[in-house]
Structure formats: C-alpha cells, structure tokens
Amino acid sequence: MSLADARPADLAAPPARQAEARKSRREARTRWWLATPALLTIAALSLLPLCIVILYSVLERDSYGGILWALSGEAWIEVFFQRDIFEGTLAPAGAHLAILWRSIRLALITTGLTLLIGVPTAYFIGTRPAHTRNLWLFAITVPFWTSLLIRIIAIGELIRRDGLVNAALLQMGLIDEPLQMLFTDFAIGLGMTYVYLPLMVLPVYAAVQRLDPRLMEAAYDLYASRARTFWRVILPLIRPGVIAGSLLVFIPSLGDYVTPRVLGGGSNLMIGNLIELQFGQGRNWPLGAALALTLMILIGLALIPCARLLRGKAAPHG
Amino acid sequence: MIQLHSVSKIYGAGAGAVTALSDVSLTIAENEFFTLLGPSGCGKTTLLRMLAGFEVPSRGAIVLDGRDIADLPPNRRPINTVFQNYALFPHMTVAQNIAFGLQSLGRPRAAIKARVAEMLALVAMEHLADRKIAAMSGGQQQRVALARALAPAPRILLLDEPLSALDLKLRRQMQIELKRLQAETGITFVFVTHDQEEALTMSDRIAVMGAGLLHQVASPRDLYDRPANRFVAGFIGEGNFLPVHVRSRDGALARVTIAGADLTLPAETLPAGEMQALVRPERIVLAPAGGTGGLHLSGVVENLVYIGTDTHLHLRLPDGAQITARIGNGDPHLQGLAPGARAALAVPSDALRLVPA
Numbered sequence: 001m002s003l004a005d006a007r008p009a010d011l012a013a014p015p016a017r018q019a020e021a022r023k024s025r026r027e028a029r030t031r032w033w034l035a036t037p038a039l040l041t042i043a044a045l046s047l048l049p050l051c052i053v054i055l056y057s058v059l060e061r062d063s064y065g066g067i068l069w070a071l072s073g074e075a076w077i078e079v080f081f082q083r084d085i086f087e088g089t090l091a092p093a094g095a096h097l098a099i100l101w102r103s104i105r106l107a108l109i110t111t112g113l114t115l116l117i118g119v120p121t122a123y124f125i126g127t128r129p130a131h132t133r134n135l136w137l138f139a140i141t142v143p144f145w146t147s148l149l150i151r152i153i154a155i156g157e158l159i160r161r162d163g164l165v166n167a168a169l170l171q172m173g174l175i176d177e178p179l180q181m182l183f184t185d186f187a188i189g190l191g192m193t194y195v196y197l198p199l200m201v202l203p204v205y206a207a208v209q210r211l212d213p214r215l216m217e218a219a220y221d222l223y224a225s226r227a228r229t230f231w232r233v234i235l236p237l238i239r240p241g242v243i244a245g246s247l248l249v250f251i252p253s254l255g256d257y258v259t260p261r262v263l264g265g266g267s268n269l270m271i272g273n274l275i276e277l278q279f280g281q282g283r284n285w286p287l288g289a290a291l292a293l294t295l296m297i298l299i300g301l302a303l304i305p306c307a308r309l310l311r312g313k314a315a316p317h318g
Numbered sequence: 319m320i321q322l323h324s325v326s327k328i329y330g331a332g333a334g335a336v337t338a339l340s341d342v343s344l345t346i347a348e349n350e351f352f353t354l355l356g357p358s359g360c361g362k363t364t365l366l367r368m369l370a371g372f373e374v375p376s377r378g379a380i381v382l383d384g385r386d387i388a389d390l391p392p393n394r395r396p397i398n399t400v401f402q403n404y405a406l407f408p409h410m411t412v413a414q415n416i417a418f419g420l421q422s423l424g425r426p427r428a429a430i431k432a433r434v435a436e437m438l439a440l441v442a443m444e445h446l447a448d449r450k451i452a453a454m455s456g457g458q459q460q461r462v463a464l465a466r467a468l469a470p471a472p473r474i475l476l477l478d479e480p481l482s483a484l485d486l487k488l489r490r491q492m493q494i495e496l497k498r499l500q501a502e503t504g505i506t507f508v509f510v511t512h513d514q515e516e517a518l519t520m521s522d523r524i525a526v527m528g529a530g531l532l533h534q535v536a537s538p539r540d541l542y543d544r545p546a547n548r549f550v551a552g553f554i555g556e557g558n559f560l561p562v563h564v565r566s567r568d569g570a571l572a573r574v575t576i577a578g579a580d581l582t583l584p585a586e587t588l589p590a591g592e593m594q595a596l597v598r599p600e601r602i603v604l605a606p607a608g609g610t611g612g613l614h615l616s617g618v619v620e621n622l623v624y625i626g627t628d629t630h631l632h633l634r635l636p637d638g639a640q641i642t643a644r645i646g647n648g649d650p651h652l653q654g655l656a657p658g659a660r661a662a663l664a665v666p667s668d669a670l671r672l673v674p675a
Binding site: 212214215217218219220221222223224225228232233236237 | 370371372391392393394397398399401403405406407408409418419422423466467470
C-alpha cells in the first residue's frame with residue numbers, strides 16, 4: 001500500500017490509530033536504513049562494474065591493452081566470428097564456439113554428476129536421526145577448510161601420468177600403460193564435480209529435511225515400488241531444492257576459471273579462461289567484456305526455465 | 319479374516335529393550351468394524367503399523383487368508399491405511415491422490431478413471447476433483463484420505479486416529495460417515511483410537527489395550543457391562559470402584575462386605591484373587607435408607623453438579639471413600655438435597671460388577 005492510499009483511511013480513523021499508522025510508517029523508513037549498506041555495496045561493486053563492462057564491450061580496442069573512446073560493434077562480432085586479416089571477410093570463430101560449447105557441456109555434465117551423487121547423499125543425510133545429521137553435514141563442509149586451489153592441485157597430482165590413480169590401475173593390471181587423464185575435459189569435469197558437490201548436497205538436504213516421512217509411507221502403502229515413490233512423491237516435493245542446487249552448481253561451473261586452468265592445461269580452455277586471456281595476453285578488452293556479457297546472457301537463459309519450474313508447480317508445498 | 323498369533327514387538331536389545339507389544343493374539347472377522355482402543359503408548363499404533371507392514375513383529379505370526387504376511391512389505395499387502403494426519407500428496411490434485419494406488423497396481427487408464435469417479439461420489443467430492451490438497455479443509459482432506467485408501471478395494475482398511483484432528487461437530491459427523499462407508503464397501507475396518515466414546519459408537523468389537531498388553535476383546539456393550547478387569551472398567555465409561563472384602567464362600571453363595579455394607583452374592587460372580595466392585599454412576603438410585611436387596615450406602619453429600627438432564631451427586635461414605643451417582647433431574651428424592659445433607663443410595667445387585675483389582 002502506498003502512502004497516498006493510506007491517507008484517507010488515516011483521516012477517518014481515531015487519533016490513536018493515526019498515531020499507530022505514523023509509527024508503522026516511521027518504522028518502515030528506519031528498516032530501509034538497515035538495508036542501505038548492502039544496497040550501496042551492491043551498487044558500487046556489482047552494478048557499477050557491470051555498467052563499465054557493458055560500456056567497454058561497445059568501444060574500440062587499443063592494441064596495447066585498454067580501450068579507445070570510440071563506439072564499435074567489433075567486439076560483439078568477434079565473439080562469434082573471425083575477421084580475415086587481409087580480406088576482412090567473416091567466418092565463424094571456431095575456437096570461441098568450441099570453448100563456449102565445452103563450457104556449456106562441462107557445466108551440464110558437472111550439474112548432472114553432482115545431481116547423481118548429491119541427491120542420494122542429501123536424501124541419506126536428511127533421513128538420518130537428528131543427532132547424527134549434523135555430523136554428516138559437518139563432514140560435507142570439511143573440504144571447505146582447505147583452499148580451493150590446493151584441493152584442485154591435489155586432484156591433479158592424483159590423476160597425473162605417474163600419479164596414484166594410474167599407479168593403482170597399473171598395479172591391478174587393469175591397464176597396460178598410464179592413462180592420460182590430466183589436462184583433459186575429464187579432469188576438468190572431475191575437478192568441478194568434486195568442488196561443487198557440496199553446493200548440490202546442501203539445498204537438496206534442506207528440502208529432504210522438510211519432507212514428511214509419512215508421505216513415503218503412504219506411497220509405499222498404496223502399492224508403489226521404491227522407484228515409483230522416488231519419481232512420483234519424493235522428487236516432486238524436493239524439486240525446489242534440486243533446482244536451487246542445480247543452479248548453484250551450473251552457474252559457477254559455467255564460468256569456472258581455476259579448475260580448467262589447473263586441470264585442463266593450456267589447451268582445454270573454458271569461457272572464463274578465454275575472458276581472462278582477452279584482458280591479459282590478448283589485449284582485447286572490448287572482446288573480453290563482450291564475452292563476459294555473453295556468459296551472463298547464457299546464465300540468464302538457463303535461469304528462465306528454472307524460474308518457471310519453481311513457480312509452476314512447487315508453490316503449494318510448504 | 320486376519321489373525322494375530324502371539325505377536326510381540328520388542329525395540330532395542332539387552333537391558334535397554336522396550337516391549338511395545340507383548341504376546342497379542344486376536345482374530346478380526348470379515349466385514350468387521352474392529353477398534354484398537356487404549357491410552358497413548360499402549361501399543362495400538364505399533365499393532366496397526368504391523369498390520370500395514372511398516373513394522374515387523376519380533377515374534378509371532380500375522381495370518382491373512384491362511385498366509386503369514388508378517389514379513390511382506392506394505393506395497394505387497396492388500397491392506398491400505400488412512401494416516402493420522404492424512405499424509406495426502408500435497409503436489410497432486412484430489413483425483414490424482416485417489417488414483418495413486420490404482421496406478422501403482424498398473425490398472426488400465428479407463429478403469430482408474432471410472433474408479434476415481436466412483437470414489438469421489440462415495441465421499442461426495444465430485445466437484446473438488448481437480449482441487450489441490452493445500453486448498454482443502456481438514457474434513458475434506460479426511461474424505462480424500464478415505465477415498466484414496468479405499469480406491470484399490472483393500473481387504474482391510476487401517477485407520478490411525480483419523481478423526482483426532484477434527485473439531486467435535488465434524489468428528490461426530492465423520493463417525494457416522496465412516497460407519498456408512500464401512501457398511502457400503504463391505505471392507506474390514508481396523509480403527510485405532512484413544513477416545514472411548516468414538517470406539518463405543520462405531521465398533522462392532524473393541525480390543526482394549528494397555529501398556530503393550532491386550533486386556534479384552536468384546537462388543538461395546540459387553541465391554542461396558544462386563545469388563546474383564548479393573549483397567550478395562552476404568553477406561554470404558556465412568557465408574558466407582560469400591561473395596562470388596564470376602565467374608566465367606568459356601569457353595570453357590572458368597573458373603574461379602576462392599577464399602578462397609580454386607581451383601582450375599584452368587585459365588586460364580588466373584589473373580590479369583592483380589593477384587594473391587596464396579597458401580598456405574600447411572601445405575602445408582604436415591605432411595606430411603608434401610609431398603610432390602612442390592613447394595614445400600616449412605617453418607618454425606620459433598621457436592622451436586624447440575625449437568626442438564628441429570629445431576630452428578632458426590633457422596634462421602636463413612637469409610638472415607640467417595641462415590642459418584644448420576645441422578646435424573648426428575649427424581650423426587652433429589653428435591654431438598656444440599657451439600658452437607660445426609661443421603662442414602664441403592665445399587666441393584668445386577669448393577670454390581672466384581673472385577674479383578
């Protein structure tokens with residue numbers, strides 16, 4: 001209700017109620033002050049840089065880095081096309097598209113794997129007795145105690161040609177010569193799945209915890225198999241948690257920079273690395289800005305169906 | 319017909335073991351409205367969950383149509399449950415909830431549709447078929463839960479205190495409704511409640527349970543008139559319990575003293591061991607002192623409580639015991655009685671019931 005709506009009612013109301021209305025308006029104003037630091041932080045550190053990035057993406061590049069203050073659509077063309085240096089003709093930018101595709105593919109695979117591992121894990125934890133639950137949750141958070149970089153480097157050490165995994169496989173006679181695992185898409189997928197798994201487990205766990213166990217009993221009582229109970233009762237009810245977890249995994253893995261850098265080597269770039277390259281060695285800030293915005297748009301597109309799923313059917317639950 | 323043979327349930331092991339159910343044997347007949355009645359923690363819910371398949375007995379057998387089903391999982395028993403808080407699927411419509419069991423059984427689409435319509439009509443909810451569960455009142459959810467559990471036409475329907483969440487008026491209505499549904503469907507109902515009035519109104523037979531033991535299985539009338547022991551007598555209806563002293567037993571007659579009054583009773587009415595006399599308040603009449611036949615007690619009126627059609631008269635007996643009588647307000651002897659006055663009560667011999675203490 002706006003202030004204008006409130007006024008006529010206040011005039012008709014007895015003085016006590018007018019005072020009360022004034023008080024609640026004053027409280028509403030003071031509450032806004034509570035949010036001010038957060039709003040200022042977002043404005044300064046998120047909205048302002050975003051504006052700069054948008055601006056840079058439509059400016060001309062300076063060959064020595066930085067930008068020239070002249071409007072140009074060249075950066076956006078370069079995201080998808082390659083201009084022939086001599087003839088000026090356009091051809092699809094194969095390298096960029098391959099990197100984009102790899103980013104999307106690996107992010108989807110990572111999301112899929114964390115779902116496959118995370119949902120059963122979350123269900124397991126969520127159905128433990130209350131006193132052991134916290135212990136399991138604690139176990140999930142243990143990896144956060146160690147720096148992300150160290151954990152990723154450790155995975156690299158494990159899957160090196162002469163690493164522990166290859167040694168074990170050779171010892172067991174499963175392979176004749178070491179597998180090339182490090183510096184492949186497999187390595188990136190493995191690393192991201194490992195790093196982002198807790199982000200899937202926690203929201204799904206929260207949803208599982210709210211599940212009424214009697215609903216599972218009711219399904220079981222009504223002749224449903226375990227599989228049918230899962231697909232028709234459990235999954236629809238924990239869907240908000242599953243969608244939240246999927247977004248929490250998909251978004252950062254799509255833009256991941258550290259994991260592909262360490263585990264993918266120099267050749268298996270993801271879009272995060274490509275963007276970094278433009279601001280570094282590439283000295284093409286407008287292209288970097290346009291690529292960053294492309295990533296944002298991709299994430300935005302991924303959010304639309306999720307938002308629809310959440311609004312559509314999950315609303316009556318809880 | 320379903321039979322329980324010496325069924326026990328023990329949780330835990332060793333010194334910490336808790337016996338939830340101890341050696342329960344009973345037979346529930348076809349088309350019967352059977353009630354498990356007892357205070358909370360008496361084991362009635364454990365027993366119901368064993369019939370449903372959510373718990374496995376530690377010992378004993380559960381036999382349905384000649385087959386021991388004690389180890390069968392719930393989804394392979396022709397038994398459905400109406401859960402205490404209904405446990406309806408919140409993400410489905412009313413019709414989808416009712417269809418769930420039939421779909422699990424893999425019934426053809428057309429048959430499911432017809433059966434759902436039939437069930438909706440049975441509980442008078444045709445117009446709400448496409449409503450979401452969250453938009454339903456407690457009474458409506460109750461009907462959906464019933465329709466959902468009845469849809470697969472189970473051999474036995476289990477009801478776990480299904481009326482406890484409803485207000486009194488709705489509960490009365492649903493009691494009649496449940497009785498009608500049971501008669502119409504011809505399905506055996508096993509009903510769990512701690513509410514004796516509910517049990518007495520609806521049941522063909524009642525099993526009274528306490529602390530994991532089965533005390534008595536009988537019709538409501540027999541439970542009320544001929545309780546097997548003090549526990550049953552105290553749990554079903556209201557009663558006065560008076561001390562009994564057996565003075566002599568010769569042949570067919572026994573001489574006893576009940577609350578200070580001497581009486582001769584047929585010896586066969588006396589149970590073995592310690593006993594008490596049960597007197598229902600409504601079987602006591604106000605009578606002039608010194609009458610013959612039955613038990614005559616006199617004492618000081620402590621309190622008179624008007625309850626509409628009747629008055630509760632609390633009388634203090636000479637030996638200090640208190641007795642409550644329910645006297646019709648039309649009784650002329652009631653006129654002029656006030657707290658502090660002396661009054662005499664009579665209990666007909668057939669209203670005296672001696673029960674093991």
